Amino acid sequence: MGFLENLxxxxxxxLTSFSNDVTTITKGVIDSNGLHSQIxxxxxxxxxxxxxxGRSYYNATKxxxxxxxxQRIRQIADIEEAQVNLRAQLQTGPENPGTAATVVCPKCxxxxxxxxxxxxxxxxxx
Numbered sequence: 001m002g003f004l005e006n007l008x009x010x011x012x013x014x015l016t017s018f019s020n021d022v023t024t025i026t027k028g029v030i031d032s033n034g035l036h037s038q039i040x041x042x043x044x045x046x047x048x049x050x051x052x053x054g055r056s057y058y059n060a061t062k063x064x065x066x067x068x069x070x071q072r073i074r075q076i077a078d079i080e081e082a083q084v085n086l087r088a089q090l091q092t093g094p095e096n097p098g099t100a101a102t103v104v105c106p107k108c109x110x111x112x113x114x115x116x117x118x119x120x121x122x123x124x125x126x
Contacts, residue, residue: 087111 058076065073087104102111103125110120118125 058073061069062073062077102113103115104111105118105120105123105125107123108118108121110118112119112125115125117123
């Protein structure tokens with residue numbers, strides 16, 4: 001019976017050790033996922049802050065830009081004008097010129113079929 005008792009003790013110790021290892025690995029995975037989530041959240045926050053800062057700087061300096069910013073400000077103005085024209089084309093639709101087939105969300109800029117709320121961000125559409 002000594003052999004069976006030793007086998008039982010060794011098996012019990014092995015299972016306990018295995019269980020502890022699995023717990024440690026699982027905790028590491030959970031911690032890692034939390035870190036990845038926090039990194040992604042911080043990256044999104046930084047992107048938004050940089051965007052807000054850039055927009056603020058652009059609005060403050062577009063009327064009297066530095067030499068280095070003149071070309072970028074011209075590009076922004078050209079793209080903004082093109083966007084207005086493209087959105088206007090989408091609103092009138094090729095089938096029925098002059099009637100609004102779609103609307104542009106004032107909050108996120110998404111183009112959607114006429115609706116009370118934006119399907120992208122949920123903002124109220126007029």
